[in-house]
Amino acid sequence: MIIGIVICAIGLLPLFLALSISKVYNETKLSVGMIICMILITIWQLDIGVLYFKDVLSEDIVLFLFKLFHGGSTFILPTVLYMAYWIINNQPSVTEKTNWLTKMSYALFTKKALIGFTIWSMVVYSISWTNLGITGLGVANERFTSNHYFPEYGPLLWVYFLHMAAIVFFLLVVCVLSLRIRNSHFKNFLMGFSFNALVLIVLGALNFIPLTGLLTSSIGVIIFSVGSIHIFVKFNVDLKIHSYELMEKQKKLDYTGQLTGSLIHEVKNTNAIIKSFSRLLNNSGDLTERDKQTLEMVCRSSQHLDQLTDNYSAYMKASSLPFKTEDLVEIIQESIEFSAGMLQENKVELQFINTYSPLNVYLNRTNLEQVFINLIKNSVEAMPEDKPEKKITISTEIDDKNIIINFIDTGKGIPKDNWVSVFDPFISLGNKKRGMGLGLPFVKKMMIEHLGDINIVESSPHGTHFKLEIPQEGMLNGGNYQKPIEYRLDNA
Known part of the structure; x- marks a missing residue:
């Protein structure tokens, strides 16, 4: 016993x-x-x-x-x-x-x-x-x-x-x-x-x-x-x-956003004072013609600064859309389908290769779809019409913590000195007829908000290689088995 x-x-x-x-x-x-x-x-x-x-x-x-x-x-x-x-x-x-x-x-x-x-x-x-x-x-x-x-x-x-x-x-x-x-x-x-x-x-x-x-x-x-x-x-x-x-990274991002918001607020207050005194000077009758021209430049610069701070405020504004766990493969596929007309019109071939399943990410579906749409649009616009090979390749990799998306195009490339500044908002390199606008800056912002990042790995006259990293999810919800995917649009 x-x-x-x-x-x-x-x-x-x-x-x-x-x-x-x-x-x-x-x-x-x-x-x-x-x-x-x-x-x-x-x-x-x-x-x-x-x-x-x-x-x-x-x-x-x-x-x-x-x-x-x-x-x-x-x-x-x-x-x-x-x-x-x-x-x-x-x-x-x-x-x-x-x-x-x-x-x-x-x-x-x-x-x-x-x-x-x-x-x-x-x-x-x-x-x-x-x-x-x-x-x-x-x-x-x-x-x-x-x-x-x-x-x-x-x-x-x-x-x-x-x-x-x-x-x-x-x-x-x-x-x-x-x-x-x-x-x-x-x-x-x-x-x-x-x-x-x-x-x-x-x-x-x-x-x-x-x-x-x-x-x-x-x-x-x-x-x-x-x-x-x-x-x-x-x-x-x-x-x-x-x-x-990841939480500490998010706290730093939140703090940076709050600091930027406070800075924008103080700039707008100071700019309001400049505009007030400019109006007072403009109403006085003791100004010479040269003084009036100088004052007009001050007013125009003040208006430009005001518009710039408004644009930055809109750019920094957080999205109210919810985040939830979804399969990144579906997001990329839908982005490709949304861009199909643009790809066909410009005769650009797109190939999406994925050998992993699932690719669960805690994401905002709308914003992350827009990330890939913007990248596709940016690459299409970067390809000269007489380019013999017009192709975009999207592929996936996995490391210990992140899902890696390689985005490679055959565009005219980005000068190495601009590999960082190309992600800055309101800055155009002027190397495309239709301009970049807020496309790449939006992509950078969205990847950071998803606790990931995007960088240029290589760029030359033969094309550009973007590397996107985003943390894996997959710890809270189950996934369904998928077959290997090779999604291809051939419009050449």
């Missing part, structure tokens, strides 16, 4: 950790999966511990409790699949399927597969309540432990073995697919969790051998609980640090 109490006590460790997770890390669906997983591990341990209460409980009660708690190990499969499904389908990963093995691996991590394996686990659990699954209890005599019950299985024992083999198979597939995740935080968590779960399953499988005792799974529970909580806490801390960095 003492050994049974120790096993049950060890089994309470994952439950205690699950309660801690629920109080501290309860923001994401991943936390829910971890909590459910830990609770199931506790039930699994109770399933083993109850077998050591031979001298306290009757055989019928022990058999009933064993069958009841058998659901702990049975429902591990859909829980692990749920966590892997959420991460793999919600984080940007390479979606190009080059062989049948990769295609099959992705097919296993879908909503239908999750529902299917949940039903399968319910069937396996139901079998354990019949004589086809568990027929009764026997007594195992061990060298190092007291006598305890050991389950006797029926003719469908192979179903449970198949079920556990499926768990091992899925964990191996998860390890392979996790390599395709670009976000290092999610990749490390998924690989670490899969490895710990494999250790637990292997040690737990030894429970089918009476001579090894039922204590091996307790060792697996300790390894899994401590290891998984370690990587889960580290994973959340890393995400918190990244979120904090």
Whole structure:
């Protein structure tokens, strides 16, 4: 009985950790999966511990409790699949399927597969309540432990073995697919969790051998609980640090905007004084013709300054449209469709290449669509009519924290001295017939408001390469699997 109490006590460790997770890390669906997983591990341990209460409980009660708690190990499969499904389908990963093995691996991590394996686990659990699954209890005599019950299985024992083999198979597939995740935080968590779960399953499988005792799974529970909580806490801390960095960046932007607004306000006040005294001087009759001309220049300059401050105020005004999580791929595609007429009219070919899915971003849809429309318009206007190749290429990349959009055109290029000033508002380089206006400055402003940035990587008479960076989302909402996209408009 003492050994049974120790096993049950060890089994309470994952439950205690699950309660801690629920109080501290309860923001994401991943936390829910971890909590459910830990609770199931506790039930699994109770399933083993109850077998050591031979001298306290009757055989019928022990058999009933064993069958009841058998659901702990049975429902591990859909829980692990749920966590892997959420991460793999919600984080940007390479979606190009080059062989049948990769295609099959992705097919296993879908909503239908999750529902299917949940039903399968319910069937396996139901079998354990019949004589086809568990027929009764026997007594195992061990060298190092007291006598305890050991389950006797029926003719469908192979179903449970198949079920556990499926768990091992899925964990191996998860390890392979996790390599395709670009976000290092999610990749490390998924690989670490899969490895710990494999250790637990292997040690737990030894429970089918009476001579090894039922204590091996307790060792697996300790390894899994401590290891998984370690990587889960580290994973959340890393995400918190990244979120904090974004928040600090946003605070600096807000402060800069407030400072700019205050500066504009003071300039307008000072300019109002200049206009007032200019009117007083203009009404006096002691001015020479030269003085009147000078005063007229002062008034015109004052009006220009007033108009300039109004323009800057409108430019700095924050949008009232809401931000929400959406797929950046859809935004780019719609922007291309909106620009289709302009591309066809100017005989410009556009190619959009994306091999990642999804590209979740916390964004303002209207403003971010306008970003890509402005970039397309800017590139079209930068291409001379006699240019032999008129082409725009948009492609995506992923690093640890950001989604990177490469925007490359074959326009006449931007002089290197103007790579920075081209994003300043109300400044035209004069290298296009129709001018730049506020196109690129608006793009810069919108990217900064999305906590990202845009810069020129390379520019020459052969074309310009813009690099846009925007933080990944993908931590709060699930995503749907997509096929690799190559969106092409050929109007040459």
